Amino acid sequence: MIFCPKSSLSVKRVLIFAIQTKTSVANSVMKKIFFAAVVTTLLVVFSQSACYYDNELEQYGVSECDTTAVSYANDIAPLIQQQCISCHTPGGEQESTPFDTYNDVVLYTVSIAERVNGIGSIMPPTGKLSTCNVSIIEAWINAGAPNN
Ligand code: HEC
Numbered sequence: 001m002i003f004c005p006k007s008s009l010s011v012k013r014v015l016i017f018a019i020q021t022k023t024s025v026a027n028s029v030m031k032k033i034f035f036a037a038v039v040t041t042l043l044v045v046f047s048q049s050a051c052y053y054d055n056e057l058e059q060y061g062v063s064e065c066d067t068t069a070v071s072y073a074n075d076i077a078p079l080i081q082q083q084c085i086s087c088h089t090p091g092g093e094q095e096s097t098p099f100d101t102y103n104d105v106v107l108y109t110v111s112i113a114e115r116v117n118g119i120g121s122i123m124p125p126t127g128k129l130s131t132c133n134v135s136i137i138e139a140w141i142n143a144g145a146p147n148n
Pocket of ligand 1 (some may be wrong): 080083084085086087088093094095096097108111112115116121123124125126129
């Protein structure tokens with residue numbers, strides 16, 4: 001991961017700097033023009049800086065992790081497909097309990113909630129899911145693991 005300031009923080013910093021600059025310039029027409037120029041320049045500079053994020057939590061920030069109305073079909077099944085199914089299917093690379101269908105998965109919700117938090121051996125074995133993905137799984141289980 002390459003360090004990159006959270007974009008919302010950067011924008012805040014730009015605005016604070018611009019406001020400070022604004023108050024320090026003499027009261028004139030130039031003031032407004034100068035203020036606009038500073039904001040535009042700094043926003044352009046920040047928007048051009050190359051950022052690389054390796055998960056959605058860093059990319060969108062915690063507030064963008066939507067755990068309301070989590071759906072099995074739209075959220076859980078694709079996540080399992082991506083992160084778990086390579087092993088959790090008959091004939092998988094490390095064959096283990098199948099999670100191919102809703103009926104398979106719903107039997108193991110307690111165990112899944114534990115494993116994605118590293119209680120027992122961590123799942124997936126390659127490393128913990130992002131905080132957002134763990135929250136999505138927990139939200140679904142806490143809602144009663146609906147087949148929605
Ligand atoms: C690289 C292969 C691999 C991946 C990927 C993987 N698992 Fe596993 N998992 C295993 C193996 C092997 C076992 C059986 C050994 C054990 O219990 O640790 C297991 C066991 C489990 C169990 C216990 C099952 C039982 O029968 O009690 C749960 C729950 C589980 N995994 C959840 C997950 C979840 C959720 C994911 C995806 C987020 C995942 N695993 C991804 C290999 C994997």
